[in-house]
Amino acid sequence: MTVERIEQRLAGLRAEGRTALVIYLTIGDPSVEDSVACALAAARAGADILELGVPFSDPTADGPVIAAAAFRAIHNGGSFRAALETAEAVRKESSIPIILFTYYNPLVAFGDERAADDALRVGADGFLVVDLPPEEGAVLRARAKRNRLAIIPLVAPTTGLDREPHLFEGASGFVYYVSVTGVTGAGAAPLSEAAERAAGIRERARLPVVIGFGIRTSADAERAASHGADGVVVGSEIVRAIAAAASREARVAAVEQLVGALRAGLDSRPR
Amino acid sequence: MAVSALGYYDDFGGRFVAETLVPALEELENAYREHVLSAAFQNEWRDMLRHYVGRPTPLYRADRLARLLDPAQKTIGELWLKREDLCHTGAHKINNALGQVLLAKKLGKKRIIAETGAGQHGVATATACAVLGLPCEVFMGSVDVLRQAPNVARMQMLGAKVIAVESGSKTLKDAMNEALRDWVTNVRTTHYCVGSAAGPHPYPMLVSELQRVIGDEVRVQFNQQSGGLPDGVVACVGGGSNAIGMFRAFVADPVALYGVEAAGEGVHSGKHAATLTAGRVGVLHGARTMVLADDDGQIVEAHSVSAGLDYPGVGPEHASLMASGRATYLSATDEEALASTERVARSEGLLIALETAHAFARLPEIAELERNKHGRPARLALCLSGRGDKDLGTLRDRLGFGKDV
Numbered sequence: 001m002t003v004e005r006i007e008q009r010l011a012g013l014r015a016e017g018r019t020a021l022v023i024y025l026t027i028g029d030p031s032v033e034d035s036v037a038c039a040l041a042a043a044r045a046g047a048d049i050l051e052l053g054v055p056f057s058d059p060t061a062d063g064p065v066i067a068a069a070a071f072r073a074i075h076n077g078g079s080f081r082a083a084l085e086t087a088e089a090v091r092k093e094s095s096i097p098i099i100l101f102t103y104y105n106p107l108v109a110f111g112d113e114r115a116a117d118d119a120l121r122v123g124a125d126g127f128l129v130v131d132l133p134p135e136e137g138a139v140l141r142a143r144a145k146r147n148r149l150a151i152i153p154l155v156a157p158t159t160g161l162d163r164e165p166h167l168f169e170g171a172s173g174f175v176y177y178v179s180v181t182g183v184t185g186a187g188a189a190p191l192s193e194a195a196e197r198a199a200g201i202r203e204r205a206r207l208p209v210v211i212g213f214g215i216r217t218s219a220d221a222e223r224a225a226s227h228g229a230d231g232v233v234v235g236s237e238i239v240r241a242i243a244a245a246a247s248r249e250a251r252v253a254a255v256e257q258l259v260g261a262l263r264a265g266l267d268s269r270p271r
Numbered sequence: 272m273a274v275s276a277l278g279y280y281d282d283f284g285g286r287f288v289a290e291t292l293v294p295a296l297e298e299l300e301n302a303y304r305e306h307v308l309s310a311a312f313q314n315e316w317r318d319m320l321r322h323y324v325g326r327p328t329p330l331y332r333a334d335r336l337a338r339l340l341d342p343a344q345k346t347i348g349e350l351w352l353k354r355e356d357l358c359h360t361g362a363h364k365i366n367n368a369l370g371q372v373l374l375a376k377k378l379g380k381k382r383i384i385a386e387t388g389a390g391q392h393g394v395a396t397a398t399a400c401a402v403l404g405l406p407c408e409v410f411m412g413s414v415d416v417l418r419q420a421p422n423v424a425r426m427q428m429l430g431a432k433v434i435a436v437e438s439g440s441k442t443l444k445d446a447m448n449e450a451l452r453d454w455v456t457n458v459r460t461t462h463y464c465v466g467s468a469a470g471p472h473p474y475p476m477l478v479s480e481l482q483r484v485i486g487d488e489v490r491v492q493f494n495q496q497s498g499g500l501p502d503g504v505v506a507c508v509g510g511g512s513n514a515i516g517m518f519r520a521f522v523a524d525p526v527a528l529y530g531v532e533a534a535g536e537g538v539h540s541g542k543h544a545a546t547l548t549a550g551r552v553g554v555l556h557g558a559r560t561m562v563l564a565d566d567d568g569q570i571v572e573a574h575s576v577s578a579g580l581d582y583p584g585v586g587p588e589h590a591s592l593m594a595s596g597r598a599t600y601l602s603a604t605d606e607e608a609l610a611s612t613e614r615v616a617r618s619e620g621l622l623i624a625l626e627t628a629h630a631f632a633r634l635p636e637i638a639e640l641e642r643n644k645h646g647r648p649a650r651l652a653l654c655l656s657g658r659g660d661k662d663l664g665t666l667r668d669r670l671g672f673g674k675d676v
Contacts, residue, residue: 057569058444058555060451061289067438079567104287105554109568131287131554135277156291158458163294181291182456 002148005125006097006173009048010208010230019266020231021221022210023259024051024101026069026239027086028078034248035082036089041255042238043096046263049210050090051128051233052083054102061103061130063185065236069243080106080115084122091123098124099152099173104132107140116143126150126173134167145170155201157181157194168205174230175205180214185236189214195227202230218265225266234262278472280591283561286471287554292451295458298378300473306377307370307480316370320484323402324365328354328485330492330652336618336631341648346638348648349497352621352655353489355513360395362624362657363485363513368395368464370481372403375462382457383407385464386450388415388443388509389579389626390422391657392466397431399464407431410449412442415578422661440572443509443582447556467510468586471557475515475586482516489652490520497650502641503527506654507630508600509544509580511589513656518598527599527644529637530589531630533575534602544573545602546585547593555584561593576605576665577625579657599640603632609669612659624657625665 013020023042027035039050055073059066070078080102087098100119107115107129119127126149129137134153144151150173155164158181168175179194180186191211198209211224212233221232241258245251278284286296306312320326330351337350355363372383383405387393393409400407409426413435416423426433439445447470454463468478486504493501504521506514508530518528535543543549546561553562555570563571563583573583592598603611608628615623615631623631630653641649659666667673 057439057571058448060448060556061291061455063452071439074567074569079569081567103554105562105564105570106568108553108559109551109564109566130289131557133286133288133290133293136285136287154290156289156293158291158294160294167290178289178291181458183452186456 002120002125003150003172005095006049006150009097010174013048014208014230019225019229020048020210021046021259021262021266022049022051022212022231022233023047023238024053024233024235025242026053026055026066026073026078027083028055028073028076029069029239029242030072030076032077032082032086034251036086037248037252038242038255039086039090040093041252042259043090043094045256045259047096047259048231049097049099051099051101052086054080054083054100054106056103056106059103061183063183063236065185065240069239080110084118087124088122099126099128100124101128104129104137112140113143116140116147116149119149120147124149126152128152128176134169141170152176154178164201164204168207171205171207174208174210175201177201177209177211178213179211182213184213186214189220191220191223192227195224195229198229199227218262221262222265222269225269274476278476280588281594283559283587283590284472284475285559286557287559288471288557289455291455292458296471296473299477302374302378303473303477306374307477312373316373319369320366324359324369325357326484327488327492328357330489330496333619336615339614339618340635341638344648346635346642346648347651349650351493351497351501351652353485353517353652355485355654355656356623356658360398361660362391362395363482363516364392364395364466365398366484367466367478367481367512368392368399371462371464372396372399372405375405376403378462380460380462382461383464384410384450384453384461385466386410386443386446387466388446388581389577389624390415390419390426390661391579393431393433394422394425396464397426397429400431401429408434410434410436410446412436412440412446414441415443418665419578419661420664442578444570444573451556467512468515468588469510469556469558469584475558475588478512479515479519479588482512483519485513485516485654486518486520489517493652500524500526501652502645502649503529503637504652505529505531505630505634505637507580507626507656508532508547508585508589509582509626510584511586513654515586515588517654518592522597527641528592528597530598530600531633532600532602533577533580533629534604535574537604538602542574544575544580544582546583547589547600548602558587560587560590561585576608576669577629579624579626580629601633601636603629607632612666613670621655622659623655624659625662627656630654
């Protein structure tokens with residue numbers, strides 16, 4: 001399936017007039033088993049795409065919520081390897097598209113080609129590498145392409161229009177538009193501005209556009225969607241809810257509740 | 272060594288950053304080409320280096336230390352010290368800080384941020400911001416805030432805001448993480464004044480250009496004061512800015528280049544900062560270089576008695592110079608550095624920084640290598656990168672000075 005799984009899911013939603021809900025979680029916070037359970041809970045509750053976050057010791061693009069989750073996760077077995085295991089476990093029970101969301105150094109340590117091969121083997125559908133602009137990572141990109149795995153490009157508010165074609169070249173799956181000039185979980189994203197840019201990106205990239213960073217509430221998600229984004233990413237809020245719960249049952253329930261509410265909000269939006 | 276269009280020194284360097292920062296790095300790269308290499312910028316900057324910093328710094332012949340290290344006069348013919356400790360603010364860091372803050376003004380930036388370990392780069396940046404009239408915020412690991420307290424007070428006195436970083440190992444690496452987070456948020460108005468020849472392209476290129484003044488001066492001074500070229504040049508390496516500044520002028524000559532890293536409690540102890548000696552290839556803070564990391568690619572905490580070397584990465588040009596064999600990298604332990612500090616103080620009346628002390632600690636071995644190569648006592652030039660007043664707290668705790676009076 002691979003990149004087609006992502007594309008088919010987004011195309012299907014678009015045909016139905018629905019907005020994709022992309023859910024991020026940090027693998028290994030508080031344990032890899034919990035991450036598997038929470039990922040499946042998110043899928044059941046209406047997530048359309050999962051981003052399995054590989055914890056990294058130096059998460060320079062993340063705000064305090066995800067950074068703290070990463071530090072906890074590293075001590076509890078979180079790693080790229082664990083993200084692959086999580087993807088494998090989720091894939092046994094669900095056909096939800098899975099993106100491996102990571103900083104680059106865990107892939108350097110694992111090996112670029114091996115990472116792309118193992119991702120294919122476990123049933124993941126693509127990579128999003130936060131600190132890998134298109135000028136870098138040729139080996140990973142070539143292998144991912146050969147394995148029909150998506151490499152999701154990021155576009156930021158600071159990205160000039162002249163740079164966009166370079167980012168879209170060879171891109172597949174969707175474009176991730178970073179809604180804030182800042183780190184994850186910053187909040188107060190200028191969403192109407194973001195959605196306007198996203199609409200232009202969709203036209204220029206000829207790919208669906210998903211908006212992330214700073215989307216916390218159903219209202220945020222609905223606002224981004226009402227301006228025509230193909231999808232929205234919720235990360236820090238999920239991570240926060242998982243961290244606040246005291247048992248696996250409570251974590252699963254919290255994820256189901258939060259994802260369910262986001263889903264209902266997006267689906268009830270008039271188009 | 273030539274840098275490629277994408278910022279690579281052979282296999283090392285590049286630009287591994289979030290997309291948000293790419294345009295700012297492109298802007299900085301363009302500014303480097305437009306301004307830093309221009310006559311107007313060079314005149315302004317060099318005028319400040321001369322009248323404000325006190326350049327050129329002296330090249331001092333340290334005969335008493337040479338004889339203490341080599342009483343039989345078999346290995347050390349001449350030992351010359353490049354006195355960067357005599358720069359205003361007490362270390363080479365001011366060369367780079369002044370250059371970058373000047374550049375930031377040309378770019379119309381309204382605010383400067385910096386990371387610091389030993390506090391020397393923080394003090395230098397705070398100083399440059401004070402004299403050039405820009406607000407300054409310095410990120411510093413909370414562990415370093417404690418062990419380099421005098422420099423925290425200096426930065427505050429200069430009007431800078433010091434932000435203690437509590438995440439991770441609470442040292443230089445984490446200060447750099449936090450500075451990058453600030454930059455990603457305020458990139459349109461803020462210049463990030465990186466303190467070492469590390470980080471994403473164009474920082475290694477920019478910082479080494481602003482520090483090459485060290486080696487350029489040594490080359491001229493050595494020829495005048497001793498004649499010809501030294502057999503070898505020596506510098507300590509954390510991120511590697513004083514070392515690359517020293518090496519740059521000699522890379523194309525038959526001069527041996529020696530960098531000395533911090534071995535902490537020993538390179539096999541797991542508590543060290545010897546990234547080149549005992550690290551692996553990885554990506555940290557925007558560059559592909561040598562890093563201290565585990566099998567999962569998690570960066571592991573470095574350790575060194577000297578805050579300025581306590582960093583699990585290194586500038587990419589050093590990784591390249593090691594891979595090609597052009598430069599040789601050795602290491603010295605905390606104990607060896609502390610002993611060197613005392614030895615240099617007693618023999619030459621120079622209170623050197625603990626960072627610099629690592630370079631002094633390997634002088635006997637380096638001199639022997641060079642003597643064996645040339646068949647005569649060697650002529651060496653060492654970059655005395657900074658003065659040690661900031662380390663008095665550590666020296667008092669570790670060596671016991673200042674207690675029994």
